[in-house]
Amino acid sequence: MRALLWLLLVxxxxxxxxxxTLAARDGWIRAxxxxxxxxAGYLVIENRGDAEVVLDTATSxxxxxxxxxxMINDAGTMRMxxxxxxxxxxxxxxxxxxxxxHLMLFRxxxxxxxxxxxxxxxxxPKARVEARLLVRAP
Numbered sequence: 001m002r003a004l005l006w007l008l009l010v011x012x013x014x015x016x017x018x019x020x021t022l023a024a025r026d027g028w029i030r031a032x033x034x035x036x037x038x039x040a041g042y043l044v045i046e047n048r049g050d051a052e053v054v055l056d057t058a059t060s061x062x063x064x065x066x067x068x069x070x071m072i073n074d075a076g077t078m079r080m081x082x083x084x085x086x087x088x089x090x091x092x093x094x095x096x097x098x099x100x101x102h103l104m105l106f107r108x109x110x111x112x113x114x115x116x117x118x119x120x121x122x123x124x125p126k127a128r129v130e131a132r133l134l135v136r137a138p
Contacts, residue, residue, distance in 0.1 A: 058123075
């Protein structure tokens with residue numbers, strides 16, 4: 001059953017963005033104790049179009065706020081900082097993964113046990129893509 005759920009979540013969500021087509025896949029959220037007020041989310045966003053796409057907003061009904069962040073090495077110390085936008089190159093992809101770009105998911109609006117599914121929307125001035133993220137252990 002769990003494998004079937006994972007397979008269903010790998011199905012690509014597609015959205016038209018002007019002349020670009022975006023797809024989100026392989027979305028997941030790191031499992032955390034029920035009292036955790038912050039989670040991290042990861043996914044791959046593909047742009048099958050001929051123009052770069054900018055995404056600058058992320059939302060979810062399951063969280064009070066969603067921000068795009070990145071990890072950077074600051075003189076040997078890893079730090080996290082908010083980034084204003086994701087740029088998905090033409091005919092390219094952006095991978096949000098542990099230790100790099102990722103989503104910070106603040107104030108969960110419901111319990112999110114392992115196996116739960118969350119919907120996230122990322123959008124920009126001319127683009128929008130929706131993704132499904134599965135709560136799982138890393």
